[in-house]
Amino acid sequence: MEITRDLLMRKPAPAYEKLKDGEWEQVLAYAKGYKDFLDAGKTERDCVAEAAFQAEKQRIPVYTRHGKAIMLIRRGKRPLSEGLRIVAAHIDSPRIDLKPYPLYEKDGFALLKTHYYGGIKKYHWLASPLELRGIVYLRDGTAVKIAPGNDSPVLFITDVLPHLGTDQMKKKVAEAFPGESLNVTAGTVPDAEEGDDRIKFAVLSALHKRYGMTEHDFQSAELCLVPAGNARDAGLDGSMIGAYGHDDRSCSYAAMRALFDCPAPEYTCVCIMADKEEIGSEGITGMQSAFYDTVLEEMCTAEGTPLSICYQNSFCFSGDVTNAFDPNFADVSDPQNNARMGHGPCVMKATGRGGKSGSSDASAETMSKTRRLLDGAGVCWQMGELGKVDQGGGGTVAKFLAMRNIEVVDIGVPVLNMHAPMEVAAKIDCWQTYKAFLALYNDC
Numbered sequence: 001m002e003i004t005r006d007l008l009m010r011k012p013a014p015a016y017e018k019l020k021d022g023e024w025e026q027v028l029a030y031a032k033g034y035k036d037f038l039d040a041g042k043t044e045r046d047c048v049a050e051a052a053f054q055a056e057k058q059r060i061p062v063y064t065r066h067g068k069a070i071m072l073i074r075r076g077k078r079p080l081s082e083g084l085r086i087v088a089a090h091i092d093s094p095r096i097d098l099k100p101y102p103l104y105e106k107d108g109f110a111l112l113k114t115h116y117y118g119g120i121k122k123y124h125w126l127a128s129p130l131e132l133r134g135i136v137y138l139r140d141g142t143a144v145k146i147a148p149g150n151d152s153p154v155l156f157i158t159d160v161l162p163h164l165g166t167d168q169m170k171k172k173v174a175e176a177f178p179g180e181s182l183n184v185t186a187g188t189v190p191d192a193e194e195g196d197d198r199i200k201f202a203v204l205s206a207l208h209k210r211y212g213m214t215e216h217d218f219q220s221a222e223l224c225l226v227p228a229g230n231a232r233d234a235g236l237d238g239s240m241i242g243a244y245g246h247d248d249r250s251c252s253y254a255a256m257r258a259l260f261d262c263p264a265p266e267y268t269c270v271c272i273m274a275d276k277e278e279i280g281s282e283g284i285t286g287m288q289s290a291f292y293d294t295v296l297e298e299m300c301t302a303e304g305t306p307l308s309i310c311y312q313n314s315f316c317f318s319g320d321v322t323n324a325f326d327p328n329f330a331d332v333s334d335p336q337n338n339a340r341m342g343h344g345p346c347v348m349k350a351t352g353r354g355g356k357s358g359s360s361d362a363s364a365e366t367m368s369k370t371r372r373l374l375d376g377a378g379v380c381w382q383m384g385e386l387g388k389v390d391q392g393g394g395g396t397v398a399k400f401l402a403m404r405n406i407e408v409v410d411i412g413v414p415v416l417n418m419h420a421p422m423e424v425a426a427k428i429d430c431w432q433t434y435k436a437f438l439a440l441y442n443d444c
């Protein structure tokens with residue numbers, strides 16, 4: 001190669017500048033489908049139900065565990081001994097769970113005690129409309145879905161008024177909002193009957209009327225508070241989506257849609273929507289669970305291939321969001337190595353914190369394949385790291401795929417306000433992420 005200025009990597013251009021005729025319409029149509037998915041999927045259970053519903057329409061086999069984790073599989077032409085093409089994303093998002101004995105009455109209010117789930121900045125969740133969702137198993141084992149109706153009242157956690165916030169404002173943010181103070185206001189009207197806890201009793205009566213549940217039934221329930229309201233277009237130009245749960249439904253949805261759109265793949269394609277990523281991928285529905293192996297092992301056994309060989313020849317995108325560079329908080333990032341909104345999905349060679357600790361740190365071999373795959377499919381993509389070295393960090397499901405001897409790299413949508421009740425992602429990044437996952441499923 002002649003020594004010319006081409007030695008330099010060209011500064012990455014925003015994905016908007018590479019759009020072909022008619023593609024912006026595709027971006028908007030994709031964004032609409034995604035917003036509908038977000039509105040249907042406020043919890044992992046809701047996401048599983050919606051994904052299963054959509055997959056069954058496409059006649060794609062569905063494997064679920066406890067209604068909280070789901071795998072969609074599309075068989076390819078090649079034998080399983082040649083490996084799978086996997087996109088693994090997660091469908092749980094940070095939220096506020098109810099405690100096992102949540103309901104109590106104090107100072108004229110019925111309240112609910114909570115225990116937050118995942119890494120939140122607690123103050124985001126105060127004075128903000130919330131809704132109760134989940135499942136309750138009644139004494140006889142009947143499952144009752146808890147979901148707000150169209151005109152259901154919202155719930156909320158109070159914050160102190162600024163007029164009386166002098167002491168609160170002096171505290172460090174990390175100390176100003178103790179977890180035990182995140183109690184949800186649930187009612188104010190006392191029941192007409194004489195007795196103790198008349199407001200609490202009135203709230204329970206309302207729950208009983210609607211769901212048939214008693215206070216005992218909280219023992220076999222999973223109930224959580226999530227932001228009320230639907231996904232909205234964001235920005236004066238409407239180029240973004242403001243919604244709860246981009247982390248990581250932007251990647252889950254992209255993986256699902258890509259699987260739907262690869263009718264005759266070369267390799268068997270797997271879309272994993274895992275639970276519990278936000279608390280370490282634990283539990284039988286988290287990425288560490290043998291559930292995923294059990295499903296795939298059964299398939300491999302039928303073909304006479306050891307699962308270990310299938311894994312060894314597989315390639316996986318761990319689809320998870322990363323932080324988009326934020327000009328309001330520029331000093332937490334290395335601007336040269338931070339994902340930019342509107343530049344397509346960000347490939348993360350490594351995640352983790354404090355010297356890449358807890359990261360599976362993809363090999364150059366894996367990066368080489370990724371690069372050729374994405375460039376070959378004309379995907380607009382970028383690389384980055386989550387913020388400045390030693391500023392903090394985070395993990396994904398990638399290392400749990402790597403533990404299974406599956407080649408894996410992180411790739412996902414750059415978002416603003418990560419883990420806040422309203423996260424923001426660019427429509428074009430969501431769509432380019434879908435294209436990246438489609439490129440993996442179409443690998444040949």
Ligand SMILES: [Zn+2]
Pocket residue numbers: 090247248277320321
């Ligand atoms: Zn995530």
